[in-house]
Amino acid sequence: EPEVTQTPSHQVTQMGQEVILRCVPISNHLYFYWYRQILGQKVEFLVSFYNNEISEKSEIFDDQFSVERPDGSNFTLKIRSTKLEDSAMYFCASSKDLRAQQYFGPGTRLTVT
Amino acid sequence: GESVGLHLPTLSVQEGDNSIINCAYSNSASDYFIWYKQESGKGPQFIIDIRSNMDKRQGQRVTVLLNKTVKHLSLQIAATQPGDSAVYFCAENNNAGNMLTFGGGTRLMVKP
Numbered sequence: 001e002p003e004v005t006q007t008p009s010h011q012v013t014q015m016g017q018e019v020i021l022r023c024v025p026i027s028n029h030l031y032f033y034w035y036r037q038i039l040g041q042k043v044e045f046l047v048s049f050y051n052n053e054i055s056e057k058s059e060i061f062d063d064q065f066s067v068e069r070p071d072g073s074n075f076t077l078k079i080r081s082t083k084l085e086d087s088a089m090y091f092c093a094s095s096k097d098l099r100a101q102q103y104f105g106p107g108t109r110l111t112v113t
Numbered sequence: 114g115e116s117v118g119l120h121l122p123t124l125s126v127q128e129g130d131n132s133i134i135n136c137a138y139s140n141s142a143s144d145y146f147i148w149y150k151q152e153s154g155k156g157p158q159f160i161i162d163i164r165s166n167m168d169k170r171q172g173q174r175v176t177v178l179l180n181k182t183v184k185h186l187s188l189q190i191a192a193t194q195p196g197d198s199a200v201y202f203c204a205e206n207n208n209a210g211n212m213l214t215f216g217g218g219t220r221l222m223v224k225p
Contacts, residue, residue, distance in 0.1 A: 033212075042218055043213075048212060056211035056212055091156050098211070101159050102160065104157045104158070106156050
């Protein structure tokens with residue numbers, strides 16, 4: 001069964017550094033998402049992406065965050081200058097259609113020191 | 114994908130018993146609801162969904178009930194197995210269809 005993949009599984013970075021989290025959505029999916037989960041808290045929506053542009057974003061997704069689909073397979077989340085409070089699990093998801101089942105990847109654990 | 118938290122509600126059931134996990138939602142305009150299972154170290158895994166034009170939907174060993182009057186959603190797992198041990202989240206999909214809003218999660222523990 002096709003699945004969403006994410007790399008790396010764990011990323012450690014120093015405060016103020018830039019990080020790029022990578023995702024390969026399911027190949028025939030058209031809608032892409034990033035969510036995060038701070039340890040001990042619920043999953044929170046960050047951003048959705050369709051047709052090479054952001055379709056919706058949350059308050060968390062400020063100017064420090066950006067997303068990109070650099071080619072036909074990858075979908076990336078960039079955090080320009082990481083803060084301690086960015087430490088979390090970041091999940092990528094994709095869906096075939098709007099309001100269709102979203103498939104989640106295994107996540108990238110980001111640790112900011 | 115850990116969801117360990119001091120305040121995470123926990124449901125402990127005996128293997129073979131039925132489990133019921135509850136969720137309340139706040140947005141009366143929400144019309145699409147999903148249950149996800151999250152095992153330790155993994156991402157949320159889709160279990161079952163329901164749209165607001167239905168009040169019950171069944172899958173394999175799972176049933177979702179939707180009560181729009183009181184804005185309540187439940188997940189029933191029949192004959193619970195050790196492999197069902199995980200954190201379960203309900204989520205609502207907004208009317209634009211872009212974002213999922215997750216509930217706080219319930220940890221299900223299955224005793225052999």
